[in-house]
Amino acid sequence: MPEAEQRKRRGRPKRDEVVALDRAQIVAEALRLIDERGLEGFSLRELARALGVFPTALYWHMPGGRNAVLGAVAATAFTDVVPPAEDAVDDWESWVRALFTRYRDSLRKHPNIAPLLGAQIVSNTGVDMELVERILAALESAGFGGERLVDAYNTVVAGLLGYVTLELAPGPAEDASEWASAFEAEIRGVDASRFPRLSRNLDALANRAFIVRWQGGAEKPMTHSFDFYVETIITGLRALSRKIG
Amino acid sequence: MPEAEQRKRRGRPKRDEVVALDRAQIVAEALRLIDERGLEGFSLRELARALGVFPTALYWHMPGGRNAVLGAVAATAFTDVVPPAEDAVDDWESWVRALFTRYRDSLRKHPNIAPLLGAQIVSNTGVDMELVERILAALESAGFGGERLVDAYNTVVAGLLGYVTLELAPGPAEDASEWASAFEAEIRGVDASRFPRLSRNLDALANRAFIVRWQGGAEKPMTHSFDFYVETIITGLRALSRKIG
DNA sequence: AAAATAATTGTACGATGTACAATTTATTTG
DNA sequence: CAAATAAATTGTACATCGTACAATTATTTT
Numbered sequence: 001m002p003e004a005e006q007r008k009r010r011g012r013p014k015r016d017e018v019v020a021l022d023r024a025q026i027v028a029e030a031l032r033l034i035d036e037r038g039l040e041g042f043s044l045r046e047l048a049r050a051l052g053v054f055p056t057a058l059y060w061h062m063p064g065g066r067n068a069v070l071g072a073v074a075a076t077a078f079t080d081v082v083p084p085a086e087d088a089v090d091d092w093e094s095w096v097r098a099l100f101t102r103y104r105d106s107l108r109k110h111p112n113i114a115p116l117l118g119a120q121i122v123s124n125t126g127v128d129m130e131l132v133e134r135i136l137a138a139l140e141s142a143g144f145g146g147e148r149l150v151d152a153y154n155t156v157v158a159g160l161l162g163y164v165t166l167e168l169a170p171g172p173a174e175d176a177s178e179w180a181s182a183f184e185a186e187i188r189g190v191d192a193s194r195f196p197r198l199s200r201n202l203d204a205l206a207n208r209a210f211i212v213r214w215q216g217g218a219e220k221p222m223t224h225s226f227d228f229y230v231e232t233i234i235t236g237l238r239a240l241s242r243k244i245g
Numbered sequence: 246m247p248e249a250e251q252r253k254r255r256g257r258p259k260r261d262e263v264v265a266l267d268r269a270q271i272v273a274e275a276l277r278l279i280d281e282r283g284l285e286g287f288s289l290r291e292l293a294r295a296l297g298v299f300p301t302a303l304y305w306h307m308p309g310g311r312n313a314v315l316g317a318v319a320a321t322a323f324t325d326v327v328p329p330a331e332d333a334v335d336d337w338e339s340w341v342r343a344l345f346t347r348y349r350d351s352l353r354k355h356p357n358i359a360p361l362l363g364a365q366i367v368s369n370t371g372v373d374m375e376l377v378e379r380i381l382a383a384l385e386s387a388g389f390g391g392e393r394l395v396d397a398y399n400t401v402v403a404g405l406l407g408y409v410t411l412e413l414a415p416g417p418a419e420d421a422s423e424w425a426s427a428f429e430a431e432i433r434g435v436d437a438s439r440f441p442r443l444s445r446n447l448d449a450l451a452n453r454a455f456i457v458r459w460q461g462g463a464e465k466p467m468t469h470s471f472d473f474y475v476e477t478i479i480t481g482l483r484a485l486s487r488k489i490g
Numbered sequence: 491a492a493a494a495t496a497a498t499t500g501t502a503c504g505a506t507g508t509a510c511a512a513t514t515t516a517t518t519t520g
Numbered sequence: 521c522a523a524a525t526a527a528a529t530t531g532t533a534c535a536t537c538g539t540a541c542a543a544t545t546a547t548t549t550t
């Protein structure tokens with residue numbers, strides 16, 4: 001733990017004192033703590049403790065308090081997800097594919113913040129607007145325009161966040177392994193007469209499909225289905241772009 | 246407020262006393278409170294207050310505490326979403342379409358619980374297994390089997406939750422209208438040279454598309470795009486089901 | 491030199507989740 | 521039918537949390 005040394009004096013610190021409190025550093029440390037102990041276990045006070053600072057000092061740099069910190073942390077997930085331009089130009093499909101996988105790769109490095117993204121209108125105008133612009137570019141080159149462009153755009157954004165948010169969703173908080181084995185037993189012993197298809201495909205589905213899994217995507221990735229999901233969306237968009245344009 | 250009258254006596258209540266504490270009632274009241282004051286404002290103590298009961302009494306019926314209550318509340322969103330059988334049989338596409346719209350309609354009645362669903366491995370074996378079974382049935386009748394069935398299933402489930410979770414996501418907690426107008430101004434004044442396409446389509450996009458909206462889906466539904474999104478997924482699945490089977 | 495502003499320490503408060511003991515009623519058992 | 525056990529609550533207690541606000545000190549501007 002990178003505890004900063006104590007500093008008893010009150011008031012504004014001298015120029016070269018070790019406080020080094022700074023918006024970027026607060027966000028970075030917050031992300032580190034969330035990576036380490038999860039979203040549920042995150043608190044402003046622990047963040048302050050880790051930074052060697054009083055909790056209320058954080059409010060100077062982040063006037064929004066807790067929510068502001070979490071918002072800023074969430075925003076970091078979008079850095080570097082927008083694929084470089086050269087991949088796009090005349091192949092919107094592979095650009096969209098690249099976007100999806102880059103976003104997923106980015107979140108897989110910090111799976112604990114996934115709930116923040118799928119469930120918050122977080123926006124940090126700048127990075128985000130770049131993302132919007134580039135999605136629009138891809139979809140225009142796919143032939144969408146006007147009202148359909150809006151629909152296609154919303155489809156891409158929802159698709160972008162949807163799968164990954166769910167894949168990386170956290171299970172029950174503390175009783176993890178106990179709950180997991182109990183749930184596994186329940187799944188394994190599912191009534192074959194009431195649920196014949198589930199029962200027949202159980203080996204293929206158990207712990208490898210939503211609702212019937214007992215591990216989160218951080219421990220047990222669902223990559224193959226993700227690729228299929230992306231192809232589904234791209235294929236659907238391609239078909240619909242031809243239908244009316 | 247349906248405050249229950251006071252009852253001073255300690256210990257187990259007599260048979261016909263008005264305490265009426267019961268798992269189902271706890272969950273129902275919790276949902277009502279969340280509908281009313283939002284997820285952020287929900288607390289076990291207020292729930293207990295609303296039920297006219299000590300906070301710790303809730304632990305008797307819900308051993309998991311807060312998380313257990315929220316899990317149970319989340320599960321209610323899935324009641325009655327599975328479309329009746331007769332709609333399906335030999336038309337898997339309209340069955341899936343019905344599933345998507347029913348789920349969305351269900352959540353739109355309780356938009357505040359949306360974050361719970363997109364972000365938690367909540368499962369209540371029974372209702373859920375029925376859902377799983379029926380999705381599998383639809384996809385088998387669409388021609389999916391084996392490994393592809395798993396992928397298609399995961400695609401449907403992720404698609405089912407993804408859009409709605411994002412659409413109904415809550416904005417910033419308290420400073421709502423202030424933030425909204427500030428954000429609107431920022432969007433309206435976006436740099437046309439850096440973001441030409443966004444700028445060109447601004448009227449169509451502003452407050453009607455993800456990332457560039459300042460109202461949640463509870464206040465401003467995004468229905469048209471949702472329909473397009475559903476068609477995208479169904480069309481994609483149809484095409485991919487023919488490709489290999 | 492004085493005033494304003496920046497950046498922190500410190501204090502304080504109400505609220506929260508939950509562990510645990512005490513108490514009372516209902517049910518089961520011998 | 522008495523005694524034991526289980527069911528369902530009240531009541532107490534505690535650590536923790538977010539944040540409003542005052543006090544303090546250093547830097548920058550006037």
